[in-house]
Amino acid sequence: MPNNQFKKGELYSFITGKASTAIARNLQKKFNTAGLKITIEQWSVLYHLWKEDGKSQQELCNATFRDKPSITRLVDNLERLQLVKRVPADNDRRINLIYLTRQAQKLQEETMDLAEATLNEALEGVPADRIEICKEVLQIVYDNLR
Amino acid sequence: MPNNQFKKGELYSFITGKASTAIARNLQKKFNTAGLKITIEQWSVLYHLWKEDGKSQQELCNATFRDKPSITRLVDNLERLQLVKRVPADNDRRINLIYLTRQAQKLQEETMDLAEATLNEALEGVPADRIEICKEVLQIVYDNLR
DNA sequence: TTTATTTAGTTGTTTAACTAACTATATGCC
DNA sequence: GGCATATAGTTAGTTAAACAACTAAATAAA
Numbered sequence: 244m245p246n247n248q249f250k251k252g253e254l255y256s257f258i259t260g261k262a263s264t265a266i267a268r269n270l271q272k273k274f275n276t277a278g279l280k281i282t283i284e285q286w287s288v289l290y291h292l293w294k295e296d297g298k299s300q301q302e303l304c305n306a307t308f309r310d311k312p313s314i315t316r317l318v319d320n321l322e323r324l325q326l327v328k329r330v331p332a333d334n335d336r337r338i339n340l341i342y343l344t345r346q347a348q349k350l351q352e353e354t355m356d357l358a359e360a361t362l363n364e365a366l367e368g369v370p371a372d373r374i375e376i377c378k379e380v381l382q383i384v385y386d387n388l389r
Numbered sequence: 390m391p392n393n394q395f396k397k398g399e400l401y402s403f404i405t406g407k408a409s410t411a412i413a414r415n416l417q418k419k420f421n422t423a424g425l426k427i428t429i430e431q432w433s434v435l436y437h438l439w440k441e442d443g444k445s446q447q448e449l450c451n452a453t454f455r456d457k458p459s460i461t462r463l464v465d466n467l468e469r470l471q472l473v474k475r476v477p478a479d480n481d482r483r484i485n486l487i488y489l490t491r492q493a494q495k496l497q498e499e500t501m502d503l504a505e506a507t508l509n510e511a512l513e514g515v516p517a518d519r520i521e522i523c524k525e526v527l528q529i530v531y532d533n534l535r
Numbered sequence: 536t537t538t539a540t541t542t543a544g545t546t547g548t549t550t551a552a553c554t555a556a557c558t559a560t561a562t563g564c565c
Numbered sequence: 566g567g568c569a570t571a572t573a574g575t576t577a578g579t580t581a582a583a584c585a586a587c588t589a590a591a592t593a594a595a
Contacts, residue, residue: 262527263406265534380523381408
């Protein structure tokens with residue numbers, strides 16, 4: 244009986260991701276309050292484009308752990324908001340490369356600051372070494388299930 | 390500068406809840422494979438009714454961290470699936486008490502076993518004391534943001 | 536070179552989350 | 566009692582996730 248650390252009553256919040264839901268809601272509220280009209284999901288796509296612009300939709304799938312239809316629609320909405328542009332790849336006409344617009348580039352600093360603020364609030368009072376352990380456990384969980 | 394344990398590159402997966410998403414997907418797949426036609430969200434409502442039957446919709450909101458419209462629709466769908474029944478409260482006609490059907494009662498054991506299996510897979514190779522720390526950190530995160 | 540297979544992306548359908556606006560009942564105050 | 570306010574739940578509209586079925590282009594195999 245391995246890992247039966249999770250008694251019935253405690254299993255719930257782990258599965259439902261109470262903590263990460265709370266983090267996402269908090270950050271979304273910060274976006275709204277700041278008048279930034281983007282969703283957390285859209286932000287998560289921009290996040291990877293800020294790291295490297297011109298990724299394909301498939302690369303965005305891998306980076307964001309979403310399936311292809313989800314990325315199609317997120318890119319649809321981001322394009323409607325004039326935050327990204329689909330550009331067909333030269334060498335392979337199946338591929339769309341996604342490029343940030345000027346507008347989206349301007350969002351980076353402000354949204355990243357808000358994200359950092361959310362994490363600081365979330366982790367207030369938690370010692371660094373415990374955060375480290377928590378991160379490691381969550382990474383193992385992810386790897387175990389992949 | 391408190392808690393700047395999160396360098397830019399690591400902030401993403403915490404916010405997006407990679408791990409809990411992976412857990413939820415894994416459990417949903419187990420439900421599908423077992424031929425159980427319920428969603429994780431529906432299961433999370435049943436979960437609290439198994440603990441105590443006849444909760445009001447508002448109590449389910451609090452228990453599941455969802456808002457009222459979400460619960461209205463989840464109960465709609467659970468009612469269509471014949472898994473719960475709305476019963477108006479005697480003393481207050483605004484309130485619906487939600488009761489499990491026989492069918493839903495039968496789902497408890499099987500789904501809880503699958504949930505436990507998912508958690509065991511997820512936490513394989515993680516020492517008990519680290520799981521404990523992780524749980525505590527996530528609880529603090531939740532409390533900090535509430 | 537023609538056919539089969541794989542890859543990239545889209546479309547349709549169902550379920551769910553969030554916000555805002557709404558109805559109905561209950562409670563508090565004068 | 567009558568009016569204001571709070572509470573329980575519903576409805577409508579937008580965004581997103583998961584799955585299946587699909588189109589188009591590229592690659593592999595015959």
